[in-house]
Amino acid sequence: MKTPKTFAAALAETRLPSVFNPYRETCALHDRPNAAAVRRRNLERCLEAALDARVDTIWVARDLGYRGGRRTGVPLTDEVHLATAGALMGGIELERATRGPAVAERTAAVVWRVLSRVRQPVVLWNIFPLHPHEAGDPFSNRCHTRAERDATWPLLTALIDMIRPKQIVAIGRDAGLALASIDVPVHVVRHPSYGGQAEFIAGVYALYGVAQDTDSDEGAVLPLVGVQAASGTAA
Helix, strand or coil: CCCHHHHHHHHHCCCCCCEECCCCCCCCCCECCCHHHHHHHHHHHHHHHHHHCCCCEEEEEEECCCCCHHHHCCCCCCHHHHHHHHHHCCCCCCCCCECCCEEEEHHHHHHHHHHHHHCCCCEEEEEECCEECECCECCCCCCCCHHHHHHHHHHHHHHHHHHCCCEEEEECHHHHHHCCCCCCCEEEECCCCCCCHHHHHHHHHHHHCCCCCCCCCCCCCCCCCCEEEECCCCC
């Protein structure tokens, strides 16, 4: 798992019950036939761009959300922000893997609004890099279990070894606790969901030395033209 390609391949080999692996599986309802391959390419391109740019920061949340990273292959990134993500990573091309209207995810909207102000490329990831769901309900979100975390922990350590970050930003308390044993400086900020948006924005801006614009940062407004807007938590 020393290169983006071998890393994505190892990620695609992971199989767990009540877990959707977007890098190996295809959703019969929403995905294009080659969706898993598209998501692997998106991830590989992001990691290759991060290595080329010597990106030194990883932002880590908890789980992959079904409205965001499950569809795109890029953690904390919904389809509405794929082009924005590609631009921030140096102009790389990121592709849609799904059919129908682009789905907007509220947490991704906040994350990408903040990243557009920070203007520094980062690697986005999750403690559990796949989408855990309730048994029999593939379009639900749940917190991953300790056994699931242990099964995929080598992927997180491989990512850290590959990127060699100077710091990690843990998005949310759960992510911060999981990263307590990592030998890299970890800064914990509030997760933007469940009323934490203002604290998340303030925490990231303080970390990066960005002045907060209370007018533009008051709320992350989802684009509603030509997209399907969805609320909920992505991690």
